[in-house]
Amino acid sequence: MKENKLVVVEDLKKHFSVAGGSLKAVDGITFDIYEGETFGLVGESGCGKSTAGRTILRLYEPSGGKVNFNGQNIFELKGNDLREIRKDMQMIFQDPYASLDPRMTVEDIVAEPLDIFNVLKGKDRYDRVVELLELVGLSEEHAQRFPHEFSGGQRQRIGIARALALKPKFIICDEPISALDVSIQAQIVNLLKDLQKSLGLTLLFIAHDLSMVRYISDRVGVMYLGQMMELASSEELYGEPLHPYTKALLSAIPVADPDLQKTRQRIELEGDVPSPIDPKPGCRFVDRCPYGDDTCRGKDPQMEEVVPNHYVSCFKVKEINQL
Numbered sequence: 001m002k003e004n005k006l007v008v009v010e011d012l013k014k015h016f017s018v019a020g021g022s023l024k025a026v027d028g029i030t031f032d033i034y035e036g037e038t039f040g041l042v043g044e045s046g047c048g049k050s051t052a053g054r055t056i057l058r059l060y061e062p063s064g065g066k067v068n069f070n071g072q073n074i075f076e077l078k079g080n081d082l083r084e085i086r087k088d089m090q091m092i093f094q095d096p097y098a099s100l101d102p103r104m105t106v107e108d109i110v111a112e113p114l115d116i117f118n119v120l121k122g123k124d125r126y127d128r129v130v131e132l133l134e135l136v137g138l139s140e141e142h143a144q145r146f147p148h149e150f151s152g153g154q155r156q157r158i159g160i161a162r163a164l165a166l167k168p169k170f171i172i173c174d175e176p177i178s179a180l181d182v183s184i185q186a187q188i189v190n191l192l193k194d195l196q197k198s199l200g201l202t203l204l205f206i207a208h209d210l211s212m213v214r215y216i217s218d219r220v221g222v223m224y225l226g227q228m229m230e231l232a233s234s235e236e237l238y239g240e241p242l243h244p245y246t247k248a249l250l251s252a253i254p255v256a257d258p259d260l261q262k263t264r265q266r267i268e269l270e271g272d273v274p275s276p277i278d279p280k281p282g283c284r285f286v287d288r289c290p291y292g293d294d295t296c297r298g299k300d301p302q303m304e305e306v307v308p309n310h311y312v313s314c315f316k317v318k319e320i321n322q323l
């Protein structure tokens with residue numbers, strides 16, 4: 001069923017020049033997203049999730065690596081080819097308050113991608129807007145209103161309608177629910193899930209909290225300080241995390257199942273995430289890791305398929321998990 005890789009990310013890097021050196025926001029991440037899949041990307045604030053998303057869409061110029069979309073290397077595309085492929089890739093943003101222009105009507109917000117690509121006009125444009133509003137659980141009567149008249153959840157629906165306007169194949173959802181009330185979060189996740197099924201979308205779902213991506217993601221990648229620490233199916237990652245960082249993230253989430261809770265090792269994360277400016281080679285997690293020592297320094301660990309379809313980047317993964 002899942003065989004076609006829609007997005008192939010290879011050794012992707014995005015470095016920013018800042019006072020003090022090179023800030024390695026994304027420092028060599030590799031993963032694929034299959035057509036029709038939801039891939040969850042998680043990690044603490046500042047680990048490079050949004051930068052990775054923006055660079056994949058080429059909203060930022062990459063510092064290295066490659067992104068293939070539907071068989072085309074998007075970093076090599078120019079002019080019209082780049083413009084065409086952009087129709088297929090959209091983004092939904094974290095903050096539904098900041099991402100909608102307060103001076104535009106809902107109609108014009110949702111139609112903006114249509115206008116940019118000059119695809120529909122007049123009545124066709126209007127009909128498409130109404131169709132999109134209905135698709136996200138809003139209606140025609142909302143079209144002439146302004147963003148301030150809507151709640152956070154409704155605004156996020158407007159943002160989703162806009163992202164769907166050009167019938168994209170792939171949508172990056174950058175923490176689309178973290179700014180919303182808990183009571184609304186499930187509604188938006190369910191909407192995205194339904195849309196994914198009915199429209200055959202492929203999603204990259206970014207979150208800082210593992211519990212949020214669990215139910216929506218087929219597979220999950222865990223990032224730390226610009227690098228990928230672990231990648232596996234949702235089930236496998238939650239059931240049997242192998243990287244000490246993932247274990248630590250998961251042990252912070254209470255689980256309802258007392259048997260599972262007992263088997264969980266509790267790992268406290270000590271200290272803050274270190275600076276991403278000119279990090280030393282070696283595992284980025286070493287100084288916060290209960291198992292970290294000199295074997296983990298000097299060179300970067302590589303992602304290794306430790307059990308089938310379960311990748312971990314840790315020098316000590318076998319020892320720690322007795323594999």
Ligand SMILES: Nc1ncnc2c1ncn2[C@@H]1O[C@H](COP(=O)(O)OP(=O)(O)OP(=O)(O)O)[C@@H](O)[C@H]1O
Nearest residue numbers: 016023025044045046047048049050051052208276
């Ligand atoms: N335009 C920029 N110029 C310089 N540094 C940047 C820029 N954008 C991001 N960074 C830095 O890159 C690192 C990664 O930031 P990014 O926003 O990608 O993290 P994130 O994982 O999305 O965090 P959050 O969960 O808070 O959204 C941070 O250290 C951030 O300060």
Ligand SMILES: [Mg+2]
Nearest residue numbers: 049050051174
């Ligand atoms: Mg972010």
